[in-house]
Amino acid sequence: MLSPIAWRTPPRHYGPWERVVSLLTEGLIAAGVEVTLFATGDSLTRGNLHTVCPSGYEEDKSVDPHVWSVLHMSEVFEQAEKFDIIHNHFDFTPLTYSRLIETPLLTTIHGFSSPRILPVYQKYDSTSFYVSISDADRAPELDYIATIHHGIDLENFTFNPQPEDYLLYFGRVHPDKGTREAIDIAKQCDRRLIIAGIIQDESYFREVIQPKIDDSQIRYIGSVGPDQRDLLLGNALALLHPINFAEPFGLSVVESIACGTPVIAFNKGSMSEIIQHGKTGFLVSTVEEAMDAVDSIPEIDRRACREDAERRFTVGRMVDQYIQVYEQILLKPEKRHEDKNHSVIPGRGPGYA
């Protein structure tokens, strides 16, 4: 299991890729699978931890991201013969080592940071395996073995039938995530809004968000750890998720629903796969529609939200689906190396993506 090394696995606060890796790893171990986790040296697992890089480059600025990323990822390939499958969660670069080993490589594509990375996935499409994290996030050019929605650890998210009256924004502070739009919705509804999350775009925070924070109606509380997260999500009247990009998956959306808190989201990316409109939240397109949705919150049964998370978004379900994928790969050796001499098609240069 090749985790990213941006953050510890599991992350202390933010770090969605590392969080999913941790939940999957521990779930697989509980299911009897032998797992070696390749992650930062401070990572926590009940499996075997193999580590090159002492701490995450986002947490420890003495860690050079490029240097330690290539030392980290090459390590798993240098030990490939020890493993039946290598499961990569560290984006596209590991694919470029995959034709030099015999062990099959499965990559969970946690999202495309840019269409410019697509040529790498295209080159290795015929000789490795891809899982998408939502149907919405599939690139039509690629061949996928499955879509597997993330699961969450429901024990860390407590059902709360009696929330307070604030709205919540929970995620990175970044234009993609719609922090400004969440503030607009709350202000126009005359509701309180709590904003929690790391600041990923400093100038956006300073110029657009900070002037609107008044510490009473609109509050910013920074990034929060697991305990506070559970309380914040559970006590919210609704989660606002007015995203401006095709989000491949929204962990916070599922976490909110697990607490019984419905989600009002802009209908982009994976939102329609996660939220059941009118049952666990509302899919809307504009700030005005979101305001109407806030008025409709009393129509949502919070227990139905919790039950939906219990049915569709458990770690157990995610683990079972990945085990099925591993079994398929082990029964399908013909894909591996069938096309080892295939290279990037000439003329299909960077203009293609």
Add this chain to the structure above:
Amino acid sequence: MLSPIAWRTPPRHYGPWERVVSLLTEGLIAAGVEVTLFATGDSLTRGNLHTVCPSGYEEDKSVDPHVWSVLHMSEVFEQAEKFDIIHNHFDFTPLTYSRLIETPLLTTIHGFSSPRILPVYQKYDSTSFYVSISDADRAPELDYIATIHHGIDLENFTFNPQPEDYLLYFGRVHPDKGTREAIDIAKQCDRRLIIAGIIQDESYFREVIQPKIDDSQIRYIGSVGPDQRDLLLGNALALLHPINFAEPFGLSVVESIACGTPVIAFNKGSMSEIIQHGKTGFLVSTVEEAMDAVDSIPEIDRRACREDAERRFTVGRMVDQYIQVYEQILLKPEKRHEDKNHSVIPGRGPGYA
């Protein structure tokens, strides 16, 4: 031969690593060695050109550097069995593929951009081969097979016994290279200075250099191609090279000497290996010492400069030395993979470098 893909091989103007790769490749082919050059699609060679990336990422901003670098470098390793030796000129990342193949890897270390990259060279020290480009640039932690100074194509540098009276700065405009110090030397000697080279540090140029340019005593003419370079170097009274860093090798210093133009350099890095003090230039420590050196230029015999370049810095000499290294590697299989399971030593984290 794995070239970088920042620029075309050979480069149109700037691109010292690509220039050395091209000179070596064509020299090896002339000596009867069969060479496949892995470089950008617009590259020029009399050997076999294998290409993934259509053009250099410094020349074509649609080329994503990370995406195309890993597609480019993995390509040579995927074809490793076709080659007796892979010769890497593309920094440290290719090393991380080297234990997955049987073909020996030789890396010419063109310089250490930062001590933070040293852990990669340390990890692969026992299973691959390193050439330093000067004795000064050797890291004491590493085991080198040879130091090989670059050679230049002397046909492109015409001996000029009768120069004009200007001083020349030839190189990247960057604080490391001492553009400001060159201006100070020229002004205090009351001499004309021509500055030629790409602007690598925009704010340094704008804030420190541009205000001193008066288009008569101090001129900036941008980056120049081969023909103009020959005239500029040959007509200069002296080249000023007041570097503020331990330069691993100075191609422009050798090119200047080849035209008969002596070099006044700050005595750092490889300068004392390239310049013969009092014969082909002067090694100095301060602007004041450089001013004295300008006064001493008439003592230098320009023909002796040319003869020194002809004796010590030809492509033929460089090619012969690399062929000797290749022969040593082919006779020394015991180093390859002797230590395949050696990993980064625990606790020797990024704090080490």
